[in-house]
Amino acid sequence: MTEMVYGTLPQRDGEPILPRWWRTVDKTTMICVFILFGIGLLLGLAASPPLAERNDLDAFFYVRRQALFGALALVAMVLTSMMSPRLVRRLGVIGFLVALVAMALLPFFGTDFGKGAVRWYSLGFGSFQPSEFLKPGFIIVAAWLLAASQEINAPPGRGYSLAITMVVVGLLAIQPDFGQAVLILFAWGVMYFVSGASISLLLGLAGGTLVLGTVAYRTSEHFAKRIDGYLSGEIDPRTQLGYATNAIREGGFFGVGVGEGQVKWSLPDAHTDFIIAVAAEEYGLVLVLFIIALFVIITVRSLMRLMRERDPFIRLAGTGLACIFAIQALINTGVAVRLLPAKGMTLPFVSYGGSSLIAGGITVGMLLAFTRSRPQGEIGDILLRRRY
Amino acid sequence: MIRTPLRPLARILSARQRGENPDAIERENIRLRHEQMRDAARQRAEGRLLVLGALFVVGFVTVGLRMAVLAASEPTEPRAAATGAAILAQRADIVDRNGRILATNLVTNSLYAQPPNMIDKERAARELARIFPDLDEKELLEKFNSKRKFLWIRRKISPEQQQQVHDIGDPGLLFGPREMRLYPNGRLAAHVLGGASFGREGVNAAEIVGVAGVEKEFDDFLRDPARGGEPLRLSLDLSVQAAAERVLAGGMKLMNAKAAASVLMDVETGEVISMVSLPDFDPNNRPPPPRSGLPSDSPLFNRAVQGVYELGSTFKTLTIAQAIDEGLVTPDTMVDTTGPLRWGKFRIKDFKDYGPQLSVTDVVVKSSNLGTARIAQQIGAERQRAFLTRLGLLQPTTVELAEADSVKPLVPDNWSELSTMTIAYGHGIAVSPLHLAAAYASVVNGGTLVRPTLLKRDRAQKGPRVVSRETSLAMRSILRQVVVRGTARFGEVEGYRVGGKTGTADKPKERGGGYYEDKVISTFASVFPADNPRYVLIVTLDEPEETSGIKPRRTAGWTAVPVAAEMIRRVAPLLGLRPEIEMAEVDRVTLTSN
Numbered sequence: 001m002t003e004m005v006y007g008t009l010p011q012r013d014g015e016p017i018l019p020r021w022w023r024t025v026d027k028t029t030m031i032c033v034f035i036l037f038g039i040g041l042l043l044g045l046a047a048s049p050p051l052a053e054r055n056d057l058d059a060f061f062y063v064r065r066q067a068l069f070g071a072l073a074l075v076a077m078v079l080t081s082m083m084s085p086r087l088v089r090r091l092g093v094i095g096f097l098v099a100l101v102a103m104a105l106l107p108f109f110g111t112d113f114g115k116g117a118v119r120w121y122s123l124g125f126g127s128f129q130p131s132e133f134l135k136p137g138f139i140i141v142a143a144w145l146l147a148a149s150q151e152i153n154a155p156p157g158r159g160y161s162l163a164i165t166m167v168v169v170g171l172l173a174i175q176p177d178f179g180q181a182v183l184i185l186f187a188w189g190v191m192y193f194v195s196g197a198s199i200s201l202l203l204g205l206a207g208g209t210l211v212l213g214t215v216a217y218r219t220s221e222h223f224a225k226r227i228d229g230y231l232s233g234e235i236d237p238r239t240q241l242g243y244a245t246n247a248i249r250e251g252g253f254f255g256v257g258v259g260e261g262q263v264k265w266s267l268p269d270a271h272t273d274f275i276i277a278v279a280a281e282e283y284g285l286v287l288v289l290f291i292i293a294l295f296v297i298i299t300v301r302s303l304m305r306l307m308r309e310r311d312p313f314i315r316l317a318g319t320g321l322a323c324i325f326a327i328q329a330l331i332n333t334g335v336a337v338r339l340l341p342a343k344g345m346t347l348p349f350v351s352y353g354g355s356s357l358i359a360g361g362i363t364v365g366m367l368l369a370f371t372r373s374r375p376q377g378e379i380g381d382i383l384l385r386r387r388y
Numbered sequence: 389m390i391r392t393p394l395r396p397l398a399r400i401l402s403a404r405q406r407g408e409n410p411d412a413i414e415r416e417n418i419r420l421r422h423e424q425m426r427d428a429a430r431q432r433a434e435g436r437l438l439v440l441g442a443l444f445v446v447g448f449v450t451v452g453l454r455m456a457v458l459a460a461s462e463p464t465e466p467r468a469a470a471t472g473a474a475i476l477a478q479r480a481d482i483v484d485r486n487g488r489i490l491a492t493n494l495v496t497n498s499l500y501a502q503p504p505n506m507i508d509k510e511r512a513a514r515e516l517a518r519i520f521p522d523l524d525e526k527e528l529l530e531k532f533n534s535k536r537k538f539l540w541i542r543r544k545i546s547p548e549q550q551q552q553v554h555d556i557g558d559p560g561l562l563f564g565p566r567e568m569r570l571y572p573n574g575r576l577a578a579h580v581l582g583g584a585s586f587g588r589e590g591v592n593a594a595e596i597v598g599v600a601g602v603e604k605e606f607d608d609f610l611r612d613p614a615r616g617g618e619p620l621r622l623s624l625d626l627s628v629q630a631a632a633e634r635v636l637a638g639g640m641k642l643m644n645a646k647a648a649a650s651v652l653m654d655v656e657t658g659e660v661i662s663m664v665s666l667p668d669f670d671p672n673n674r675p676p677p678p679r680s681g682l683p684s685d686s687p688l689f690n691r692a693v694q695g696v697y698e699l700g701s702t703f704k705t706l707t708i709a710q711a712i713d714e715g716l717v718t719p720d721t722m723v724d725t726t727g728p729l730r731w732g733k734f735r736i737k738d739f740k741d742y743g744p745q746l747s748v749t750d751v752v753v754k755s756s757n758l759g760t761a762r763i764a765q766q767i768g769a770e771r772q773r774a775f776l777t778r779l780g781l782l783q784p785t786t787v788e789l790a791e792a793d794s795v796k797p798l799v800p801d802n803w804s805e806l807s808t809m810t811i812a813y814g815h816g817i818a819v820s821p822l823h824l825a826a827a828y829a830s831v832v833n834g835g836t837l838v839r840p841t842l843l844k845r846d847r848a849q850k851g852p853r854v855v856s857r858e859t860s861l862a863m864r865s866i867l868r869q870v871v872v873r874g875t876a877r878f879g880e881v882e883g884y885r886v887g888g889k890t891g892t893a894d895k896p897k898e899r900g901g902g903y904y905e906d907k908v909i910s911t912f913a914s915v916f917p918a919d920n921p922r923y924v925l926i927v928t929l930d931e932p933e934e935t936s937g938i939k940p941r942r943t944a945g946w947t948a949v950p951v952a953a954e955m956i957r958r959v960a961p962l963l964g965l966r967p968e969i970e971m972a973e974v975d976r977v978t979l980t981s982n
Contacts, residue, residue: 150429152422194436196429248458256535285459289452296448303441307434312426315433323440330447337454 021082024372029301032294033077033349033364037070039279039291040350047264047271047278048352062271062352065126069354073361080365081372085314088369089140092317096137102130103171117175131172131180132359135324136366138168139187143317146195150312158195161188178216179331179343183324185209190323191316243267244277244336248288255284271352273344276336291350292333298364299326305371318370321363479569479596480610481619482581482603484626485659485844491581491603491671493596494570497550497563499542503532506560515556516541519549543586544568569596569603571671577629579665579690580622580842582790583674599674600688602842604790621844623659628652631958632662636927639951640666643932649691650955651821651926655829655915656848658838660787661923661963663822665691682898694791696798696818697928700891700944702828702913703814704760705863708752709831710775711763713859719749719866723759731806736761739943752866753874755890757813764812769803772811778854779827780839781819787840795820814891821911821926828913832867832887832921835860868918875943878950879914881957883967887921888914888952890944895931907931910944912952922965927952 014020041063048062080088102121110118113127120127142161149157165188172181193202217224247263250256261281264270270278280288302322309315325348332347334340346353348360400410482491506512509532517525520542531539544566545553553561569584582601596611598604606620632650640648652662669675669687678686684695711717722745728737738756751759764772776782784795798818800807810816826840830851837851855863867887871879875890891911894903911928915921932947933940941947960967 150425152418152425190440194433194440196432196436245458248455249461250537252459256537260534260536262536262538280455280459285456288455288459292448292452292455296445299444299448300441303437303444307437310426310430312429312433315430315437319437319440323444326444330444330451333451333455334447337451337458339451339454 017082021372024374025081025368026301026305026371029298029364029371030077030081030368032298034074036291036294036349037074039287040275040347040352041067041070043275043279043282043350044271044352046259046261046282047275050264051271065354066352066357069357070349073349073357075361076358077361077365077368080362081368083369085311085317085370088366089144089313089317092137092140092366093144094137095133096141099130099134099137100168100171103134103168106130106171106175117177119175119177126354129355131175131177132355133362134168135180135183135187135359136321136363138164138184139191139320139324140317140366142188143191143320144313146191146316147311147313150195158192161192176220179345182343183327186327187320187324191320194319195312195316240267240269240274241335241338244274245338247277247281248337251281251284253285255280255282255287258282269344272346273332273351274336275347275351276333279350280336288333291347292329295326295329298322302367302371305373308376309370310376314370318367321367321370325360325363325367478611478613478617479567479584480612480615480617482610483619483621484624484629485622485661486625487619487621488626489572490577490622490624490626491569491571491584493567496544496546496566496568498540498566499545499550499553500538500540500562500564501532502538502560502562503534504537504560506532506558508558509533512556512558512561516553516561519552567596569672573626573630574672575668575670576626576633577624577663578668578671579692580624580663580789581671583671585674598790600791601671601690601789605788622842623654623657623661623844624663624842625661625962628959628962629662629664631962632955633664633666633668635955635958636664636951637666639927639954640929640932643929643934643947643951645929645932645947647685647691647930648951649695649821649926649928649930650952651692651825651924652955652959653825653829653838653840653924655833655838655921655924657845658826658829658841658849659845660822660825660840660842662959663690663692663842665689665693665695690789690791691928691930692821692926693785693787693789694795694820696795696820697909697911698815698818698893698896699821699824699909699911699913699928700814700893701755701757702824702889702891702911703812703817704752704755705867705889705913706776706779706781706827706831707760707764707767707772707812708748708866709855709859709863710767710772711748712862713855714767714771716766717748717763719747719862721748722746723748723751723756724762725751725756725758727758729758729761729809731809734806736809749866749869752889753870755875760812761809764809765805767808767812769805769808772808773803775854776811776817778837778852779830780837781817781823781827785820785822785826785840787822788842792822797823814893821928824911824913825924825926828915828926829924830854831863832860832915832924864915864918864921867915871914871918875945876912876914876949878945879912879953881916881953881960883969884956884960884965885917885919885968886914886953886956887916887918888912888949890949892943906942908942910942910948912944912948914952914956916956916960917965917968923963925952925956927955 044063044066045060049059052059052061106118109121111120111122112118113120119131120129141164145157145161148154165184168184169181172184189205243263243266247261259282261278263281264278267274267277276288276291279291299322302318306315306318306322309318328345328348331340331343331345335343335345346356349357399413403410403413479493481489484490503509509529513525513528513532516528517523550563571581580601582598582603584596584598584603586596598607598610602620602622603610610620632652636648636650648666650662650664651660653660667687675688677683677688683689689695712719724744725738725742725746726744727741728735736757738758742754742756746754746756746759782797782799785792800816807816822840826838830837831854834857835853835855836849837854838849839851864887867889868885870876870889871886876888879886879888891913893909894905895907895909896903909928909930910932911926914925916923916925927948929948929951933942934946
């Protein structure tokens with residue numbers, strides 16, 4: 001009777017958004033990301049004043065920018081992680097298309113900032129690198145296609161996703177940005193692997209990559225120089241790698257002390273690609289191992305949570321995102337210790353860079369959205385006693 | 389669409405018999421198969437994700453271990469200076485046309501410290517502060533006592549300082565070989581040479597890179613090891629350059645000018661023999677670019693090449709040359725010079741009234757704007773523009789300076805008939821003094837185009853023809869008369885038969901439109917010797933004021949011309965020109981012999 005007169009109380013189905021988010025999100029990973037960002041700021045305090053000095057700016061100009069972009073990135077991460085997988089997928093596809101168009105138009109409107117590769121749009125107050133934003137979108141699209149192909153009477157999603165991969169890789173290669181191209185290939189490879197690629201095909205792909213690498217080595221001087229530098233056993237102490245290696249040695253286990261490092265004065269990329277060398281010199285092995293441990297925790301936890309996931313799209317997209325995040329960290333640190341050939345790659349959340357930070361925030365936000373605990377049909381298993 | 393076969397055929401057949409819908413059975417069947425497939429995929433994915441996770445852990449652990457190994461090993465840098473590694477960054481010398489050094493390298497040393505190896509840090513800090521008074525003893529000691537294993541103390545030190553540091557005798561103080569760029573002539577030809585600075589830097593060597601001028605333009609060339617250190621030979625003549633700089637600096641002071649520039653060019657080869665821009669700087673200690681004010685007021689600014697100015701009446705020479713060449717006039721044609729000439733709101737007038745008519749020669753000699761403008765009307769915009777393009781006045785010069793490529797002359801967007809008339813006497817078009825030098829050289833050398841160059845040439849350029857030989861001869865005679873009886877009478881230098889044309893242009897305001905009433909750019913474009921020209925000399929003074937009279941005089945005839953004449957008097961003998969004195973008396977001397 002009361003309801004008939006006054007109408008029903010507004011009722012929300014299910015839990016309110018924030019508490020549910022807090023209950024289901026992977027808090028450990030999120031805290032690790034916050035710590036990583038804090039370390040990035042701390043290292044930025046050490047690594048970016050020389051750059052600011054070279055550019056005639058206030059000593060902590062880049063630190064403030066890093067803090068600003070970092071705050072934006074963390075907000076983007078939290079907001080993204082609140083979305084439902086379906087919403088993430090929709091936005092991801094739209095984002096992918098926008099970034100793809102932006103990247104295709106780079107040769108006409110982009111700028112190279114004098115670095116020899118057209119990767120950026122200059123926006124006056126800063127720059128924008130579409131390839132950073134393309135990566136998470138690409139993973140969503142590719143994962144969707146790969147997952148769709150697992151249905152009965154499904155479209156040939158594998159073929160489609162491979163075609164898209166090749167288009168993206170082609171666009172990256174003309175910039176040229178082989179680092180990002182390798183990342184995209186790697187992300188697709190990982191998702192394909194998890195979606196159930198046959199082992200013989202994977203071996204074939206590995207062979208193909210080897211052939212492609214050889215061709216690139218023969219034809220691209222830029223590429224060949226990097227590889228030669230890697231293969232030659234000794235380090236010229238005047239190269240970036242030489243400086244980085246010496247910085248790690250100087251640092252020892254506990255570092256030379258805050259602000260005492262020298263490497264940041266000689267390395268042009270101390271605040272981006274070689275931030276780990278600055279960390280090693282000033283704070284020693286301890287901090288480096290701590291950073292690596294954070295990345296391991298994020299990666300492994302995410303993969304573990306994805307193992308329980310039953311939705312193939314979520315599983316694949318999550319895998320791609322986690323792996324692209326981890327492989328960037330692995331390549332960045334691997335280059336600094338000369339385990340890998342020199343390749344410009346930022347350390348997610350730690351290196352300076354607006355586009356890379358915000359795109360990193362979106363990537364991890366998506367990952368968090370996918371790794372939230374949700375019902376996986378375990379009860380159905382028990383009730384229906386399904387056969388395997 | 390490929391239909392999957394109906395698997396439970398038996399059930400479907402029986403269902404049909406009972407009249408039920410078999411689709412439901414089929415759907416259920418597909419659902420079950422789908423679920424089965426998904427479970428299989430999930431199990432496979434679980435395994436593969438585990439593999440991935442393990443791979444990443446292994447990768448990160450490897451990196452961590454490698455970090456640990458590196459951190460535990462000893463740093464290799466810096467090695468002892470005694471290894472004497474050869475400096476690879478050999479940079480070739482730059483020499484003038486006669487092989488005299490303009491830029492070379494000096495082997496010097498840098499000083500650095502390795503605090504862990506130091507014996508007596510207090511004493512070392514004290515002694516260093518004594519040798520280098522600008523170092524602070526306390527600060528040094530603090531750095532020595534910190535945990536640092538390496539620190540730079542000085543980038544460049546002199547041999548005396550090196551000996552003194554050596555005498556401290558501390559094994560923790562070490563020297564690293566350095567090569568530095570040295571310009572032994574100081575400010576001489578500063579704008580041409582530009583300057584160099586250190587690029588990448590290590591303990592044993594530092595790279596030298598050019599930052600401006602020919603050092604930048606020929607950076608790769610100078611550093612090319614394949615050339616074996618062969619010097620870069622410029623067209624400049626060191627002694628002429630020195631004389632020109634001194635005369636111009638004196639003239640600038642005497643005429644109270646803010647700045648000045650001069651270009652001396654060989655009319656046949658296009659070689660720039662001297663190029664001066666004042667104020668200048670010392671390339672050994674190149675100042676940083678200015679943070680405030682106009683860049684064109686900085687000493688770094690090369691006025692002879694980078695500065696584009698309205699060079700005023702000096703352009704009349706070019707207009708008249710074209711008119712004669714096109715057959716529109718001869719040097720004796722009479723031209724209407726009644727004024728003022730009204731064109732819309734615009735009025736063209738002369739400096740003073742020259743009467744109703746002047747011959748073409750006198751139009752130049754007296755510098756009549758009215759006469760020139762009327763001749764330009766006959767030429768027309770199209771032909772004028774084509775002629776100036778052929779002379780290279782509308783494009784950047786091809787001179788070998790890093791700054792030159794971007795210096796585009798300023799011309800009106802809309803080349804109207806009024807523009808044609810003003811451009812005829814050098815207003816509404818702004819070019820650099822080097823542009824003007826090349827154009828004059830092309831007109832007087834017999835009529836073939838020359839392009840300015842800073843590299844030594846052996847042969848005349850013999851470019852495409854711009855005016856006929858006859859026109860060129862006529863212009864030589866007209867230019868000579870400007871000096872003999874015209875606006876440039878102070879330009880006479882006995883024995884060198886100077887010819888030339890003056891130009892006085894009001895300076896445009898930096899902001900807003902319009903021109904200053906009391907600020908001018910005065911220019912003298914001269915050729916010598918006028919009957920067989922060998923060199924073109926352009927002298928430009930910025931805001932000159934000759935104050936010996938009652939009123940300050942600013943016209944080129946009173947300012948730029950005497951400076952140019954003095955310069956010719958000084959440099960002509962250095963250039964190997966013999967003065968030809970017309971000896972009227974010689975005939976009366978009878979040589980006898982016994």
